[in-house]
Amino acid sequence: MTVTGERAHIECEDLVRIFTAKGVEVQALQGLNLRVDRSDLVAIVGASGSGKSTLLNILSGLDTPSAGSARVAGHDLLSMRRRERARYQRHVVGFVWQQTARNLLPYLTAAENVALPMVIARRSGRSERVDHLLDVLGVSHTKDRRPAELSGGEQQRISIAVALANEPEVILADEPTGELDEQTSGNVFEAIRHVNVELGVTVVVVTHDPLVSEHVRRTVQIRDGRTSTEVVRRSEVDEHGAEQHHVEEFAVLDRVGRLQLPDDFVRALDLRERVRLRLEQDHVGIWPDGSRRNGDDG
Numbered sequence: 001m002t003v004t005g006e007r008a009h010i011e012c013e014d015l016v017r018i019f020t021a022k023g024v025e026v027q028a029l030q031g032l033n034l035r036v037d038r039s040d041l042v043a044i045v046g047a048s049g050s051g052k053s054t055l056l057n058i059l060s061g062l063d064t065p066s067a068g069s070a071r072v073a074g075h076d077l078l079s080m081r082r083r084e085r086a087r088y089q090r091h092v093v094g095f096v097w098q099q100t101a102r103n104l105l106p107y108l109t110a111a112e113n114v115a116l117p118m119v120i121a122r123r124s125g126r127s128e129r130v131d132h133l134l135d136v137l138g139v140s141h142t143k144d145r146r147p148a149e150l151s152g153g154e155q156q157r158i159s160i161a162v163a164l165a166n167e168p169e170v171i172l173a174d175e176p177t178g179e180l181d182e183q184t185s186g187n188v189f190e191a192i193r194h195v196n197v198e199l200g201v202t203v204v205v206v207t208h209d210p211l212v213s214e215h216v217r218r219t220v221q222i223r224d225g226r227t228s229t230e231v232v233r234r235s236e237v238d239e240h241g242a243e244q245h246h247v248e249e250f251a252v253l254d255r256v257g258r259l260q261l262p263d264d265f266v267r268a269l270d271l272r273e274r275v276r277l278r279l280e281q282d283h284v285g286i287w288p289d290g291s292r293r294n295g296d297d298g
C-alpha cells in the first residue's frame, strides 16, 4: 500500500473534466482522486455515465483534464506538450479497448499487428519480440491469421500483445472483456493478470464484468465523476493452513476531508441534506438530522 507522501505510479488529484456540448456543460469528472502503485492491478467500476471512460482517455493521453493534477510514471498529463504526448502514448502506456476493431488492423496478420507499434517506434529485434509476446499470451498459433479468422478471445489476447509491444509501464483497458462470453472473458482476464504478474506492468481496467472486478485485489468505484468507495480483497493462510479470503469496503477520503457515503447507507437511514456528526475516540458517528425528523439524535 502507498505511504502518504510517496509518489504513486498513477496519481490523480481533484481531477476535473468539463465537456461543453451545444452550450451545455457536462462535468464528467468532478474532483476525482486516484492512486495506483507500480505493478498493481486495479479495476474501475461505476454506473454508465459516471466518468470511467473519461478517466481512461485522460490517463492514456488522448484527452486533457480541465483542472486538477494527473501524473503517470512521472509524466504530468496536464503540462505535456505534443512531442512528449506522442512519446508517452508510444512508450509509457498501452491500451486495450472493448471493440477489437479499435485494437487491430483488419488487413494485417496477428504478427504484423503486434509488430506495427515497434515499426512506428523504430525498434529493433521485432520478430523475436512478436514471437515472445504471442507466446506469453498463448496465441502463437494465430501468428499468420488476420483478425476475421480469429475468435473474440484470441483477438483480445493479440490486442494485449499489441499494447505490450513497446514495453509500456502501464496498460489501460476499457471493458476488454465486454464483448465476450463468460468463459472467454475469464480467459482474457487471466491473460491480463498473467502479464501483470509476469511483466510487472501496472494495469487499470474499466469493467462492468463481475468476473473481473471480483478477482482483483482492489476495485475502485466511481460515482458522479468522483472516486466513492474501494473494495480491497486479500487472502491469508490461517493457523490450520486453510486460505481465508477477506473483503473490506472503504469510503475514499479526499485531501480536504470529503467523502461519499455508499448509496445503500444513505437509503437505509434515509439520510438527506445534512447529517449529525460526532467524533468518538476511534471513529466518527453519522446520524440522520434528528431535528428534521423526530428530534432524536440517536
Ligand SMILES: Nc1ncnc2c1ncn2[C@@H]1O[C@H](COP(=O)(O)OP(=O)(O)OP(=O)(O)O)[C@@H](O)[C@H]1O
Binding pocket: 019, 020, 021, 026, 027, 028, 046, 047, 048, 049, 050, 051, 052, 053, 054, 055
Ligand atoms: N465528448 C463528450 N462531450 C460531451 N459530453 C461527454 C463527452 N464524453 C463524455 N461525456 C459525458 O460525460 C459523462 C461521463 O461519460 P463517460 O463516457 O466517461 O462515462 P462512463 O462511466 O465511461 O460510461 P459507460 O459505462 O456508459 O461507458 C457522461 O454524462 C457523458 O455523456
